[in-house]
Amino acid sequence: MQNKYYIETFGCQMNVHESEKIAGMLEALGYSPAATRDDANVIVFNTCCIRDTAEQKISGNIGELKALKREDKSRIVVIAGCMTQQKGAAEALAAKFPFIDIVLGTANLYELPAKIAELKERRARHRGKVVAISYDDNPPIDESVPVARTSYPNAWVNITYGCNNFCTYCIVPYVRGRERSREPEAIIDEIRSLLAEGYKEITLLGQNVDSYGSDRSDGVGFAELLRRIAALPGKFRLRFMTSHPKDLSEEVVSIIAETPNFCKNIHLPVQAGSDRILKAMNRKYDRAAYLGLIDKIRKYMPECGLTTDIMVGFPGETEEDFLDTVDLVKRVRYQNAFTFVYSPRRGTVAATMPDQIPYAVKRDRITRLIAVQNAITEELSGEFTGKTYEVLVEDAPKPGMLCGRTDSGRLVNFAGDRSLVGQFVDIRITGNKASALYGEIVDNG
Numbered sequence: 001m002q003n004k005y006y007i008e009t010f011g012c013q014m015n016v017h018e019s020e021k022i023a024g025m026l027e028a029l030g031y032s033p034a035a036t037r038d039d040a041n042v043i044v045f046n047t048c049c050i051r052d053t054a055e056q057k058i059s060g061n062i063g064e065l066k067a068l069k070r071e072d073k074s075r076i077v078v079i080a081g082c083m084t085q086q087k088g089a090a091e092a093l094a095a096k097f098p099f100i101d102i103v104l105g106t107a108n109l110y111e112l113p114a115k116i117a118e119l120k121e122r123r124a125r126h127r128g129k130v131v132a133i134s135y136d137d138n139p140p141i142d143e144s145v146p147v148a149r150t151s152y153p154n155a156w157v158n159i160t161y162g163c164n165n166f167c168t169y170c171i172v173p174y175v176r177g178r179e180r181s182r183e184p185e186a187i188i189d190e191i192r193s194l195l196a197e198g199y200k201e202i203t204l205l206g207q208n209v210d211s212y213g214s215d216r217s218d219g220v221g222f223a224e225l226l227r228r229i230a231a232l233p234g235k236f237r238l239r240f241m242t243s244h245p246k247d248l249s250e251e252v253v254s255i256i257a258e259t260p261n262f263c264k265n266i267h268l269p270v271q272a273g274s275d276r277i278l279k280a281m282n283r284k285y286d287r288a289a290y291l292g293l294i295d296k297i298r299k300y301m302p303e304c305g306l307t308t309d310i311m312v313g314f315p316g317e318t319e320e321d322f323l324d325t326v327d328l329v330k331r332v333r334y335q336n337a338f339t340f341v342y343s344p345r346r347g348t349v350a351a352t353m354p355d356q357i358p359y360a361v362k363r364d365r366i367t368r369l370i371a372v373q374n375a376i377t378e379e380l381s382g383e384f385t386g387k388t389y390e391v392l393v394e395d396a397p398k399p400g401m402l403c404g405r406t407d408s409g410r411l412v413n414f415a416g417d418r419s420l421v422g423q424f425v426d427i428r429i430t431g432n433k434a435s436a437l438y439g440e441i442v443d444n445g
């Protein structure tokens with residue numbers, strides 16, 4: 001067993017992309033990917049702490065590494081990502097799981113190669129582990145980290161890091177620091193070279209893409225960044241996440257509408273449908289403003305695929321507040337919604353609010369909400385049948401079967417050869433099962 005790595009990723013797309021950077025750094029050190037944990041001599045867990053369920057699951061998984069480490073003591077176990085960055089968490093992890101060799105924070109991920117070198121040196125002198133957490137809220141952006149991409153034909157591109165919004169339930173601003181925007185030239189150069197390499201879809205990543213540039217003095221905001229991307233030649237798809245309803249401007253909506261390369265697909269987390277709860281969440285918009293924004297998007301792009309994040313059981317949420325959320329979901333008719341049970345996060349404002357909601361009530365509310373959304377998703381899915389859509393072939397999940405998405409973001413399954421991955425094909429939708437669409441390739445002769 002020589003020089004192989006295995007990365008286990010938990011959480012959001014930001015982490016998926018950061019794992020590509022971890023892989024890039026390890027490959028630059030001469031490691032190659034292992035098929036399983038057992039085959040690897042560097043095992044990295046890239047962690048998430050957005051909800052307690054995520055942390056529980058990760059702790060269980062880390063526990064499983066004990067046996068692997070016992071089998072081969074030369075193995076290097078690295079825990080990285082958001083979970084490590086909470087106050088006191090790095091020390092707690094190292095104490096609970098003594099076989100962990102390196103704990104690395106989100107702010108200094110780029111130090112991984114140096115920390116591996118330090119560990120090897122320490123081992124030679126029979127010294128222990130390396131804990132490297134930086135609590136700098138404004139760490140520098142390191143543009144030199146190599147990236148080993150794993151999501152062809154899509155390529156993730158960071159535009160911002162961190163978040164300034166401090167929604168009262170959310171741990172992200174505490175574990176990822178203040179919002180920092182990359183230079184527009186660095187972003188454009190990266191996208192230009194990705195397109196030259198053959199990537200067909202670019203997904204811009206940021207905690208709040210709409211506030212891109214507000215920490216910089218060159219006056220380039222999200223709209224201007226989109227204009228510069230729109231000017232790049234060739235056929236490709238552009239997506240971005242996540243938008244914040246308080247900052248998504250009409251200008252941005254109009255640019256998306258008029259640029260053929262930009263997908264008509266917006267993820268716009270609403271979180272709640274009650275003004276009282278939105279205020280307590282510090283979301284800085286109300287129900288009327290959100291619904292107004294949805295109307296605006298639909299005016300510019302009637303076919304736009306809209307998705308959202310919704311939380312139930314925020315402290316103080318009454319049955320009436322919850323019914324406001326259900327009502328909003330019925331009004332908007334989202335293509336899809338990611339629904340969550342509120343989970344108190346230590347250090348956030350909401351965790352200390354009175355009237356925490358009992359788990360049974362949260363469970364009941366999320367079950368009812370999911371049923372409402374599922375019915376909507378199924379109804380909307382039915383409307384696709386018989387129509388033809390351009391689909392970018394993204395993957396071959398099993399032999400002879402392909403999947404890809406419509407411009408509006410709907411996942412479609414169809415038969416075809418894996419050589420089509422990365423190509424645009426026309427698909428006629430033949431039916432659906434719940435939210436999954438099924439179709440067949442249209443032979444354009």
Ligand code: 5AD
Nearest residue numbers: 050169170269309310340341342343
């Ligand atoms: N509990 C439950 N869900 C949360 N989210 C963020 N913080 C919490 C929390 N403490 C959800 C929000 C966000 C999504 C990424 O995760 O809906 O949009």
Ligand code: SF4
Nearest residue numbers: 163165166167170172
């Ligand atoms: Fe969390 Fe709100 Fe920032 Fe999103 S905008 S990462 S929900 S604090």
